[in-house]
Amino acid sequence: MSDGHQLRSAIIAVVSGVLGLPAEAVARGVSPEAVERWDSEKHVELVVALEDRFGCMFDAEEVPELTSLERMQEIIARHGA
Amino acid sequence: MITALGQPIPDDVVAFLDHVVSPRGRRHWQWKYGSGGEAPPAFYWRDAGGRVLGFIGLMHTALQTAGGVHAAAWFVDWYVAPGQPGIGMALLRKAEAAAGILLTLQGSADTRQILPRLGWKESATAITWVRPLTPRSVAGWLARWMPAPLARVATPFAALALRPRRVPQPTGAELAAVERLPAAYDAVGNARAAEITAMRRDSGYLNWLCADYPDGGYRLWLLRAAGADAGHLVTRCDVDRRRLRRGRIVDAAWPWTADGLGDWLIAQAVAALRRDGADYVECLASTAPLRTALAGNGFRRRGAVPLWSHRLPAGLAAPDDWHLTLLDCDRAYR
Numbered sequence: 406m407s408d409g410h411q412l413r414s415a416i417i418a419v420v421s422g423v424l425g426l427p428a429e430a431v432a433r434g435v436s437p438e439a440v441e442r443w444d445s446e447k448h449v450e451l452v453v454a455l456e457d458r459f460g461c462m463f464d465a466e467e468v469p470e471l472t473s474l475e476r477m478q479e480i481i482a483r484h485g486a
Numbered sequence: 487m488i489t490a491l492g493q494p495i496p497d498d499v500v501a502f503l504d505h506v507v508s509p510r511g512r513r514h515w516q517w518k519y520g521s522g523g524e525a526p527p528a529f530y531w532r533d534a535g536g537r538v539l540g541f542i543g544l545m546h547t548a549l550q551t552a553g554g555v556h557a558a559a560w561f562v563d564w565y566v567a568p569g570q571p572g573i574g575m576a577l578l579r580k581a582e583a584a585a586g587i588l589l590t591l592q593g594s595a596d597t598r599q600i601l602p603r604l605g606w607k608e609s610a611t612a613i614t615w616v617r618p619l620t621p622r623s624v625a626g627w628l629a630r631w632m633p634a635p636l637a638r639v640a641t642p643f644a645a646l647a648l649r650p651r652r653v654p655q656p657t658g659a660e661l662a663a664v665e666r667l668p669a670a671y672d673a674v675g676n677a678r679a680a681e682i683t684a685m686r687r688d689s690g691y692l693n694w695l696c697a698d699y700p701d702g703g704y705r706l707w708l709l710r711a712a713g714a715d716a717g718h719l720v721t722r723c724d725v726d727r728r729r730l731r732r733g734r735i736v737d738a739a740w741p742w743t744a745d746g747l748g749d750w751l752i753a754q755a756v757a758a759l760r761r762d763g764a765d766y767v768e769c770l771a772s773t774a775p776l777r778t779a780l781a782g783n784g785f786r787r788r789g790a791v792p793l794w795s796h797r798l799p800a801g802l803a804a805p806d807d808w809h810l811t812l813l814d815c816d817r818a819y820r
Binding site for chain 2: 437444445446449450452453464465466470472
């Protein structure tokens with residue numbers, strides 16, 4: 406499995422845990438528009454969980470961008486995870 | 487994207503604040519966020535379509551300690567349009583990076599939910615103290631705790647506690663009303679703050695927050711002891727949501743260990759607010775000298791106002807030991 410696949414799987418596990426959705430559903434794609442419970446508080450929880458899991462701290466401008474698996478993967482990879 | 491607030495404040499930012507925070511108008515927001523200086527007084531979020539979707543304000547100050555001075559800011563007016571996850575947290579991160587020590591007092595229900603998840607710590611040693619001054623205010627309080635007929639019977643007895651207290655004037659103590667505090671007071675005000683670990687108490691901050699407040703209502707006094715500036719007093723009288731006249735001891739400072747001076751200063755504040763027509767007086771206090779002076783003047787504890795802090799520099803006194811009053815953050819006029 407490539408590093409990209411491993412990173413995506415790890416992100417899916419975090420998102421699945423925070424949003425309380427099956428990993429398969431997350432893997433098909435998620436967004437705040439599509440997941441009703443993804444409000445501001447849930448977003449904070451998600452950002453903190455991603456930072457804890459990948460040992461990074463997102464810049465202020467990146468925080469609102471973490472709304473799809475693709476963007477999460479891109480931003481986390483930028484932080485060297 | 488996150489934008490540092492420029493001057494004058496853009497019209498659409500004023501409109502956002504009027505709509506989501508409070509309809510106070512440009513004069514108020516320009517006073518609060520337009521005082522100049524190099525540090526941005528606020529950040530807001532503007533989307534690709536140019537809409538303002540979020541805001542966080544910063545009231546820059548400095549924590550005075552025996553070991554030195556630390557840049558700090560109170561974050562206030564933190565609001566985001568509904569359905570915009572992440573923007574509030576982004577603005578908070580930006581504020582943290584700009585502030586040195588970033589703090590807030592009280593906070594909305596949403597704020598109190600979110601801050602612990604981001605590792606913020608709560609300190610609850612700042613307590614609101616209250617002293618009723620008129621039968622009207624006593625009746626209002628009693629009606630909260632007992633049936634109306636019983637409250638009517640109890641009110642005259644409870645009102646016996648309203649009589650002014652006589653506190654002797656310490657030798658050499660004088661209190662003079664002033665329009666503004668002079669720059670010569672800065673060394674005294676900041677020394678008083680450092681003795682007890684408090685935010686800056688110099689003429690620039692006090693005059694901006696109180697004397698320059700657009701809707702007025704504050705009164706400033708200079709305390710002199712033995713012929714020299716020794717402290718200050720700030721009071722304010724306005725009308726609360728129950729239409730009672732609310733007197734506030736916004737801030738008070740004196741040589742903290744001087745016998746009787748604090749009791750006398752608080753008694754003077756209560757007397758002044760009584761003359762201003764206050765139905766009751768309230769004060770926020772977190773440290774022993776002010777608490778003792780309030781208790782000695784018949785004040786009773788009401789409720790805690792939480793102080794929130796995050797990532798404090800090593801070696802600082804714990805926030806539980808900091809001196810806080812209504813002068814801190816933007817509590818004085820709210």
